[in-house]
Every structure is written in structure tokens, then in C-alpha cells.
Amino acid sequence: xxxxMLSLAEKVLAGDTRAAARLITLLxxxxxxxxxxxxxxxxHTGKAHIxxxxxxxxxxxxxxxxxxxxxFRRQGKSVGIIAIDPTSAxxxxxxxGDRIRMQGHSCDDGVFIRSLATRGWAGGLARAxxxxxxxxxxxxxxxxxxxxxxxxxxxxxxxxxADTTLAVVTPGAGDxxxxxxxxxxxxxxxxxxxxxxxxxxDILKAGLEDMLRAxxxxxxxxxPPVILTEAxxxxxxxALAGVVTGHRDYLAATGGIEHRRRERTRLEILENLAGIxxxxxxxxxxxxxFDKMVAGVLESGASPRRAAAELVAVLAANLSRxxxx
Ligand SMILES: Nc1nc2c(ncn2[C@@H]2O[C@H](COP(=O)(O)OP(=O)(O)OP(=O)(O)O)[C@@H](O)[C@H]2O)c(=O)[nH]1
Ligand SMILES: [Mg+2]
Numbered sequence: 348x349x350x351x352m353l354s355l356a357e358k359v360l361a362g363d364t365r366a367a368a369r370l371i372t373l374l375x376x377x378x379x380x381x382x383x384x385x386x387x388x389x390x391h392t393g394k395a396h397i398x399x400x401x402x403x404x405x406x407x408x409x410x411x412x413x414x415x416x417x418x419f420r421r422q423g424k425s426v427g428i429i430a431i432d433p434t435s436a437x438x439x440x441x442x443x444g445d446r447i448r449m450q451g452h453s454c455d456d457g458v459f460i461r462s463l464a465t466r467g468w469a470g471g472l473a474r475a476x477x478x479x480x481x482x483x484x485x486x487x488x489x490x491x492x493x494x495x496x497x498x499x500x501x502x503x504x505x506x507x508x509a510d511t512t513l514a515v516v517t518p519g520a521g522d523x524x525x526x527x528x529x530x531x532x533x534x535x536x537x538x539x540x541x542x543x544x545x546x547x548x549d550i551l552k553a554g555l556e557d558m559l560r561a562x563x564x565x566x567x568x569x570x571p572p573v574i575l576t577e578a579x580x581x582x583x584x585x586a587l588a589g590v591v592t593g594h595r596d597y598l599a600a601t602g603g604i605e606h607r608r609r610e611r612t613r614l615e616i617l618e619n620l621a622g623i624x625x626x627x628x629x630x631x632x633x634x635x636x637f638d639k640m641v642a643g644v645l646e647s648g649a650s651p652r653r654a655a656a657e658l659v660a661v662l663a664a665n666l667s668r669x670x671x672x
Contacts, residue, residue, distance in 0.1 A: 352384030359486050360391055364459055367486050371461050374478040377471050379626075382619075385478050388485040393608070395427070395484035395491045396595050399506040401531065402515030407541040408494045410578040411515060416452055417581065418588035419490050425457040427483030427491040431476055431502060459483060474618045476505045477611070504618075507534050508611040510604060511594045515539045516555070518547035536571055536594050539587060543575040569597055627662050 358366030373381030400408050409430065416426045452458045463475055476493065483491045493509060495502040506512055514535040519542075538559075540552045555573045564570065572590055576583035598604040631637050644654050 348380045349383065352380050353387065356384050356387040356485075359388060359482055362486050364456070364486075367459065367482050368461065370482055371463075371475075371479045374475045374482075375463055377475070382474075382478070382622075385481055388481055392481055392484040395480075395488050396511065396592075397480055397484070397491045397493065397509045397611075398591060399509030399512040400492060400494045400515060401496065401502070401506050401513070402539075402541075403517075404496050406515045406517045407576075407578045408496075408515050411513075411539065411541060411576065411584065411587075412492045412494055413452065414576075414578045414581045414584040415492065415588055415591070416458055418585050420452070420455065420457055422588075424489035425487065426459070427486075427488035428458070428460045428494070429476060429479050429483070429491065430460075430462045430494040431472070431496075431505065459486070459488060471622060473501050473504050473614070474622050477508060477615045477618060480508075503530055504614055506531065508607075508614050510598060510607050511591055512536045513539055513591070515541050516551065517542040518545045518551045536569060537587070537590055538571055538573040539576055540573060541576050541578050543577045543583060544580070548575055567601070569594065569603075623666065624662070627666060631658060631662070 352370075355366050355370050359370060370381055370384060374385070400412055402408050412428055412430075416428065419426050452460075461479055463472065463479060480491055480493065493505060495506055512535050514531065514537075516538065518540065538555050540548050540555070542548065552573045552575055559571055559573070574583060574587045574590060576587055578584060595604075598607065640654060640658075643649070644651055
């Protein structure tokens with residue numbers, strides 16, 4: 348199995364889409380071998396521009412991602428798209444794959460799309476999402492778009508891990524901005540007022556600009572622009588693509604890119620730590636020896652905290668023995 352993962356990783360590095368899809372599916376299933384298979388890829392990452400797209404359900408994130416994909420493709424860039432939790436049936440939003448198909452990107456070798464379902468295992472989602480980003484970067488995608496509905500903590504974490512972050516708001520959905528999870532506004536690099544064909548788009552844009560200008564920032568700090576788009580008609584998205592690239596250039600010129608990469612690495616280490624220790628704790632829980640320990644603690648009146656500390660010592664020993672798996 349380990350050898351299979353290595354050969355999968357090799358194929359990913361050669362740009363093999365089917366191998367990449369297979370590896371991401373295994374990651375999504377939480378396969379430990381797949382997580383190990385990723386190890387070989389990291390030294391080949393760092394070239395992709397990772398762009399987070401968040402916004403309320405139905406605000407047009409997928410449509411926007413599809414339209415932006417067209418813009419980047421015309422510039423000769425390859426694109427990877429990761430959609431987190433396409434629970435769109437509820438909102439009438441088409442799932443990302445359908446949008447992309449409608450825009451005619453599905454037969455394009457330069458575009459690779461994957462959806463990751465949350466499936467109630469929030470614990471592993473960030474790890475799988477970051478792993479999928481790594482796979483797409485390693486397979487040579489120039490731009491990786493990551494779509495999330497900005498509601499949960501995990502999504503906020505994933506969003507923050509991007510190089511460039513886009514928040515999509517729409518006119519008429521007045522509380523869009525209030526509904527955004529606390530902490531999102533501070534990390535948004537570009538605001539997109541989508542559905543600019545609807546009434547109130549200009550007012551929303553002006554309101555956002557006032558809010559952004561009022562916020563204190565340093566002289567050279569990036570002032571998030573507010574871009575009007577009508578994604579469904581590919582209007583404004585060419586300009587948006589230019590601003591997205593411009594933000595990356597800004598990061599490169601100011602050293603901001605290293606800062607973002609450090610944040611991402613930090614998150615990825617912590618997510619993996621949580622994953623490894625979480626798995627280990629689950630293993631203990633289902634072990635018969637643990638039941639015996641519980642009985643022993645109960646009987647002797649020993650401290651549960653001390654029992655836990657003993658288990659941590661055992662865990663540490665077990666984990667270091669398995670360090671390479
Ligand atoms: N009028 C108008 N409708 C748009 C525009 N962009 C997208 N839509 C429509 O808005 C609906 C939702 O679009 P999606 O792209 O699926 O939105 P989403 O944010 O990805 O939705 P979820 O993934 O469910 O959160 C679709 O019916 C789109 O056709 C736009 O610029 N103008
Ligand atoms: Mg969507």
C-alpha cells in the first residue's frame with residue numbers, strides 16, 4: 348500500500364489528473380497511507396497561487412470561480428478548484444461541477460475540480476482540504492481556487508490559509524456582511540459585489556469602501572478593493588482576475604507571501620497534530636485495557652487526571668515508535 352501511495356505521488360508530480368483525484372479521495376476518507384503519500388509532495392509545492400473564495404450560500408461563488416477560471420485559462424494558466432461542502436441543494440446553487448460544465452471547462456485538461464464534502468467529520472476537513480491544495484500545487488496548477496461557505500471555524504481556518512482571499516457579497520442580502528463569521532472581515536483581501544445586475548450593488552460597494560477606508564491601516568498596507576461583478580454573464584471578472592494577480596504581486600513585493608505560507612504551514616502542522624492525537628485517543632477508547640483502567644480508577648479512588656497523564660506517556664511512546672507511518 349505504501350508503495351502504491353508513492354507511485355500515486357509520483358504520478359501526481361507528473362500532472363496525472365486521475366492519480367490526483369484518487370489521492371484526494373483517499374485523503375477525504377482519512378486514509379493514513381494517503382496522508383503519508385502526501386509527504387513526498389510538499390517539497391514540490393509553493394508555486395501555486397492559492398485563492399480562497401467565501402461568501403453566503405447562493406452568493407455566486409461557484410459561478411465566479413468558473414468565470415475566473417475562464418480568465419486565467421485565457422492567460423495560459425492552469426487552474427485547480429476545490430469546493431468545500433457543496434450542500435447547494437438547499438440554496439438552489441448548482442454544485443460547482445455543474446457550473447464548470449456549463450461554462451465549458453470540463454473537457455479542458457488545464458482545469459481540475461474537486462469537491463470535498465463535510466460529511467459530519469469536521470475534524471478531518473481542514474486536513475483533507477489542505478492536503479487537496481498540496482496535491483493541486485504539486486501537480487503544477489498555477490492557480491488553486493478554494494470555495495467555502497464562510498460559516499464555520501474550520502472554513503475560516505481554510506480560508507485564512509490562502510494567499511489571496513475573496514469575500515463575495517450580493518445586493519439585497521443586506522446582512523451578508525453581518526452574517527460573516529467574526530474574523531473573516533479582517534482577513535479579506537478583495538471584496539466582490541456579485542450580482543451587480545441587481546439593484547443596490549453600487550450602494551453596497553460604496554458602503555463597503557467607506558467601511559474599509561475607516562479601518563486603520565499602515566501607509567503601505569493593502570487596501571482591499573471592492574469589485575463589481577456579474578459572474579453569470581462574465582462581467583467584471585476579467586478585471587477581478589487582474590486584481591487577484593495584482594494582490595499576489597503585492598505579496599511578492601512586500602514579503603507578505605512568506606507570512607501567508609508560514610500561517611498555512613502552522614495550520615497544517617496543528618491540523619495534523621490534532622489528527623494524529625485524535626486517532627490515538629480514539630484507539631485508546633476502544634481498547635479493552637482502557638475499560639480495565641476505568642474500573643481500576645473507580646475502585647482505588649485514584650485521580651482520573653493521573654490516569655490520563657499515564658495514558659499520555661503511553662501514547663507518546665506508541666507514537667514515536669510509529670513515527671514514520
Ligand atoms: N442575477 C445574477 N445571478 C447570479 C450571478 N452570479 C450567480 N448568479 C446565480 O446565483 C445562483 C447561485 O450561484 P452559485 O454560483 O451556485 O452560488 P454559490 O455561492 O456557489 O452557492 P453555494 O455553493 O450553494 O453556496 C445561481 O442561480 C446563479 O446563476 C449574477 O452575477 N447575477
Ligand atoms: Mg457553490
